[in-house]
Amino acid sequence: MIKKLLLLLISVCMVLMTPIIACAQVIHEVKPGDSLTKISKQYKINKDDLAKLNGLAKNTQLVLGQAMMIPGSTYIVQKGDSIWEIANRHAISEITLMRQNHLKSRVITPGQKLSIPRPPKMNIWTGTYFVPKDRNTNAWMLNNYKKTLTSIFVFEYRSDEQGNIIETPENQAHKIAWKENLPPFATLTNLSEKGFDPNLTNRLISTTWLRQKFVNNIYSLLESHDYKGVVIDFEQVKTKDRANLNQFIKELASKLHPAGMEVMMAVPPKEGDQMPSYSAGYDYRTLGKYLDRMFLMTYDWHWPGGPSGPIAPIDRVKATLDYAVSVVEKSKLMLGIPQYAYDWVIGTNKRSGSAYSTQHAIDLYTGYQSSVHYNESAAAPWFRYVDNKGNLHEVWFEDPRSLLVKFRLVRQYGLAGMGCWHLGLTMPQTEKMLLEEFNVH
Structure with a gap:
């Protein structure tokens, strides 16, 4: 059923991607006030590359809750974040995240940098x-x-x-x-x-x-x-x-x-x-x-x-x-x-x-x-x-x-x-x- 329906309804989207040579395993969830410009400056990456990586036009206005992939392995804590939420978003355990960053408690603050581990x-x-x-x-x-x-x-x-x-x-x-x-x-x-x-x-x-x-x-x-x-x-x-x-x-x-x-x-x-x-x-x-x-x-x-x-x-x-x-x-x-x-x-x-x-x-x-x-x-x-x-x-x-x-x-x-x-x-x-x-x- 699904294939028949999709064959009728879907036109293939072919967006030529220019390779971005970087580890892209950090996931940033858009918060109030976020924009491509703000996020790119925060993570020190090129705004156009960030947009391209996430399938967006260069001047797209972001929406709350949108998941953005960020090149690199460093996540910057946002207001309202928790250790559980960050770990869950990256499909790892709280303990794994805490050990990776030598954290002795679950208390984190906005602007704090966390290393996101990735298995081999x-x-x-x-x-x-x-x-x-x-x-x-x-x-x-x-x-x-x-x-x-x-x-x-x-x-x-x-x-x-x-x-x-x-x-x-x-x-x-x-x-x-x-x-x-x-x-x-x-x-x-x-x-x-x-x-x-x-x-x-x-x-x-x-x-x-x-x-x-x-x-x-x-x-x-x-x-x-x-x-x-x-x-x-x-x-x-x-x-x-x-x-x-x-x-x-x-x-x-x-x-x-x-x-x-x-x-x-x-x-x-x-x-x-x-x-x-x-x-x-x-x-x-x-x-x-x-x-x-x-x-x-x-x-x-x-x-x-x-x-x-x-x-x-x-x-x-x-x-x-x-x-x-x-x-x-x-x-x-x-x-x-x-x-x-x-x-x-x-x-x-x-x-x-x-x-x-x-x-x-x-x-x-x-x-x-x-x-x-x-x-x-x-x-x-x-x-x-x-x-x-x-x-x-x-x-x-x-x-x-x-x-x-x-x-x-x-x-x-x-x-x-x-x-x-x-x-x-x-x-x-x-x-x-x-x-x-x-x-x-």
């Missing part, structure tokens, strides 16, 4: 869905983002009811990816004119002869297009197809692995084998035996068709990881990161929502001068604004605070890496923070 970089594998455009745009995007990626998942190929793969106009994306040393994977979905189609999935994998034909056709696609492997993105699989899905992945892996090809699969978040019951068709334990990597779609607990709320509340993400690492090798697991915003019209009898890039969310809250709030329990930012028709909107998205917490989970759980939907939706802070936290290989 961790080696990870990263991949992202890639929606092909024209050849020149494909080349620009892959070259621009290659430092943050290990691979790309070309989105998307489909199958008809006879197991024949329907071509997608990818405009040499796979060739460009190989040139940039980004092994490409073909994403195969169960999308039909009905959307994600569990009945199509059932037909393709429940009959032995058709399943074998389907597997052979997938192999032929990868071989003819020089793909490194396939990402299976079958959504809304029914419980009755649990054994069929296991058998399909087993047979697919048996076909692809001898040829050096890999099998990945995107799976919905689960907190137990039957939790939630509507995702019981995905058998993490058995699938994990045959897959090379499992992409956990740890997002969309709230979506445009339902009530507003955090897209990836941290407690639910952790619960998913707790279960996943108990039944699947950590070295196969990838954490899904939501790199988009959801915007709901609220205050009416029928709520409706839309999706767009995180950068667009930044443009909106600065444009409407809407204060940004941060839900500590969900580790997620949100804001509201009133459009030109008088409609009240509520937007949930990701910012440096929420992203850093998720990045640290990759380290905490010892995962293989992470990925997102989809390339081009991120904000400049994401790439900078990723490269400061990890070695992408």
